[in-house]
Amino acid sequence: MSGVLSSAREALNPLRQLTIDQLRQRTSLKWREYPDDVLPLWVAEMDVPLAEPVARAITAAVARGDTGYTAGTAYPQALAEFARRRWDWDGLAVERTALVPDVMHGVVEALRLVTEPGDAVVVNCPVYPPFYEFVAHAGRRIVEAPLGGDLRIDLGALEDAFRQARAGGRPAAYLLCSPHNPTGVLHTADELAAVADVAERHGVRVVADEIHAPVVLGGARFVPYLSVPGADNGLSLMSASKGWNLAGLRGALLIAGPAAAGDIARVPFEASASTSHLGVIAHTAALRDGGEWLDALLVGLDDNRRLLSALLAEHLPAIRYHPGQATYLAWLDCRALGLGDDPATVFLDRGRVALNSGLAFGTGGAGHVRLNLATAPELIIEAVRRMATAVA
Numbered sequence: 001m002s003g004v005l006s007s008a009r010e011a012l013n014p015l016r017q018l019t020i021d022q023l024r025q026r027t028s029l030k031w032r033e034y035p036d037d038v039l040p041l042w043v044a045e046m047d048v049p050l051a052e053p054v055a056r057a058i059t060a061a062v063a064r065g066d067t068g069y070t071a072g073t074a075y076p077q078a079l080a081e082f083a084r085r086r087w088d089w090d091g092l093a094v095e096r097t098a099l100v101p102d103v104m105h106g107v108v109e110a111l112r113l114v115t116e117p118g119d120a121v122v123v124n125c126p127v128y129p130p131f132y133e134f135v136a137h138a139g140r141r142i143v144e145a146p147l148g149g150d151l152r153i154d155l156g157a158l159e160d161a162f163r164q165a166r167a168g169g170r171p172a173a174y175l176l177c178s179p180h181n182p183t184g185v186l187h188t189a190d191e192l193a194a195v196a197d198v199a200e201r202h203g204v205r206v207v208a209d210e211i212h213a214p215v216v217l218g219g220a221r222f223v224p225y226l227s228v229p230g231a232d233n234g235l236s237l238m239s240a241s242k243g244w245n246l247a248g249l250r251g252a253l254l255i256a257g258p259a260a261a262g263d264i265a266r267v268p269f270e271a272s273a274s275t276s277h278l279g280v281i282a283h284t285a286a287l288r289d290g291g292e293w294l295d296a297l298l299v300g301l302d303d304n305r306r307l308l309s310a311l312l313a314e315h316l317p318a319i320r321y322h323p324g325q326a327t328y329l330a331w332l333d334c335r336a337l338g339l340g341d342d343p344a345t346v347f348l349d350r351g352r353v354a355l356n357s358g359l360a361f362g363t364g365g366a367g368h369v370r371l372n373l374a375t376a377p378e379l380i381i382e383a384v385r386r387m388a389t390a391v392a
């Protein structure tokens, strides 16, 4: 790449805009949980400025004093258009969507629609830790279907889990993480169709958490679960939250396939009514006008993914890392380092770098850490330097 082109690319990269001193001014979880000598590459927040179209939309709302209750269908309309443009999918019907306060509350509402207290919810471990916590909070039971050795969905394990979940003829749900957190695996259309088939045969209802859908790297294409054959009675949760770093401006959509229209009609008023109007404005602006910003972000994340691979190969070759095609999360298998079940503690205590402990991600998480790539390349270089020092 010519020097001019590469500096233009750097100028656009949202991951290169903020200094560490600016980031330390932030008051959200990522930069506040640990003391200042710790480099925090853990919780899924991104070290980026707010995308300009989003900042404009919420600034204008604040200037209008437009901070009341939310109304209208602008958010699902913006998502339906985004889905058409990005994923070539026009099956998102605005009338089969419900506003929910955020993705995890939407997951709970979806599980309440298709299961009863005490019923089973199948998850592919290792998986996003709140899946365990929110399912328990909703009074449902987790049944684990471990990912295969290649970190992809293991259909045999899924069938076993479905059988166990449906024992006695009870209703059961499958909480699919697509793309998968923490591995960054992007499920293919064939894999999702196979999932829909197995779920149908076992009478298990699928709830797909697709929060990371906009964050797909290197030209790969996300496949919405509801777009695959056999997924008609599925439910999905989508949001602009991960793609544009809007966790502080909460808002998500619960989306039903055609055969689940009756279910979504039962979403209680109090679930949708708790959604933040400013959040809805922010998410709508991101999906409608934030495409260029997202593209620049994805280029930066792709560079970071390659940078991390190269750095690990050079400085910590015992760590196994299979870069996923999606999310900004890197799942690192540290078992060969001999640091025990919780290497994150060693990296924190000896290296002063905060990563997520794999233990929280369920069976298969021991000996692993999750690293958040959504930061400046310099901070990834520094994190790997610190990790290498911790095990030297």
Ligand SMILES: Cc1ncc(COP(=O)(O)O)c(C=O)c1O
Pocket: 044, 102, 103, 104, 105, 128, 177, 181, 209, 211, 212, 239, 241, 247, 251, 252
């Ligand atoms: C798979 C997954 N689902 C849900 C969430 C949280 O979404 P929300 O803050 O909208 O509840 C995250 C956050 O990182 C996530 O990775």
